Amino acid sequence: MGITIYNTLSREKEDFIPLNPPFVGMYVCGPTVYGDSHLGHARSYTVFDVLYRHLKWSGYKVRYVQNITDVGHLTGDTDDGSDKIAKQAVLERKEPVEIAYKYEVSYFDDMKKLNILNPDISCRATGHIIEMIEHIQALIEKGYAYVTDQNNIYFEVRKFKDYGKLSGRVLEETKSGERINIAGDKRNSEDFALWKAADNSHLMKWNSPWGVGYPGWHIECSVMSKKYIGETLDIHGGGIDNVFPHHECEIAQSEALTGKPFIRYFIHNNMLTVNGTKMGKSLGNFIILKDLFKEIEPMVLRFYILQSHYRSVLDFSKDSMNAAKVGFDRMRNSIFSLYKKTKDRKSEGTFRDVDEIFSQFIQAMDDDFNTPIAISVIYELLKLSNTELNKTDSDINKLTYISEKITIMTDDILGIQFNTIEAGVKNHEDQLISFLIEMRKQYRAEKNFKMSDTIRDSLKEMGITLKDGAAETAYTID
């Protein structure tokens, strides 16, 4: 039983076999740092974080590389030469480098809140200009790229016969429409820029054998992935919107140079829509994570994202978000009770019914990272746990065993953390609440319900809810 992954290259689920097991080289397209991260980033990087975690848990030695695009891409493949970071720099009256760094910090800050692990290598495009120039030069020498009289360099797509194998596009049919202004010095409309000459007004530019300029949109990923992983990557991930042209062009410029397969498994997460429509910068329905986190806990968002499969379109709405929050809270409360009961214990032996459920979880994850099923399996296990917890003679060893499995599923693999639980269990608060519960128990025994209810109501006002079970009284903290 191995892991299967849906490979965009074949459009089928395939058994996952890395080039050099147990090592896995994985590259995911990182953000362009010219603004705060949005919901789409949250989805994409949560998805790949879970993929990363599950591969590691499964025994693979993963090197996860992610770029930071701090060279502004062109806003279009035209000659106007404006780039996004430079634009933002003008807007904020800052240096482009300040903009890039500011939003890089902002990005990692948001990712941390979502409990997304840092990649093993986070690399910046601006730190690899030399390698990019070398790569471009080699492509020119091999005849795949050409320098124009304006000192722009383009990749000649027609020379690379496999162009289109990822996106399924055929050159003849992709003739650019009227919406794109073709740069005048291209040989063919489908050619894409590897390097562009910069004029004086340009803020981000570097020296090169072809004069002062800046790199094209696609080259950084080819160059950095090769440098840190190798000529063939096991996994390359990104949003489905990157399939064309970005990843198609990456394949071309990489394979043209090395003659080897660039990617073994291309993985793309589907888009996130807001109330049924695409979230777009120009559409104004943009949801910034920093704003959203004022209303909902980041962990709830993570849970919400994982409740749908990464290859499905995920529609974000307030209603579905709230439904997810209620479900999340229920899970958190159940786990809270379980952890409280079993803390500082180690299980002995195994329990067949628990193992059965646990293996269902792993199977779901192995099957192209089916997190919705994985989560439904957790609910099944929690049902088992709650039932056991409710018994007067509950099996503490079994509960401990369950809690150990739950930790693997939520913390280790799905990366869903219940921080409040741990905090609640440890400090003096717990002792105080337990003392009050004891007092209330006394009053109830004496049928002094007035006092017992006072304790319960007062605690409720503080956000502490008491829950009487058959065996004992548990509590949850909001």
Place this chain on the structure above:
RNA sequence: GGCGACGUCGCCAAGUGGUAAGGCCGAGGUCUGCAAAACCUCUAUCAGCGGUUCAAAUCCGCUCGUCGCCUCCA
């Protein structure tokens, strides 16, 4: 115009050939001094039509609808 995805219970969402997971909401019940929680039970034949098959939500065709990519975008 080209390429692609999707349409499953009131809502969210799995299932891709063997007879519909899970979550939210709702109804009933058990427990309980009451309340809450927990647990149990109940609620869909899968957009429509046609075809392939012993068997289809799952494969094929058509129709309708929604969305995405083709321009930076996760």
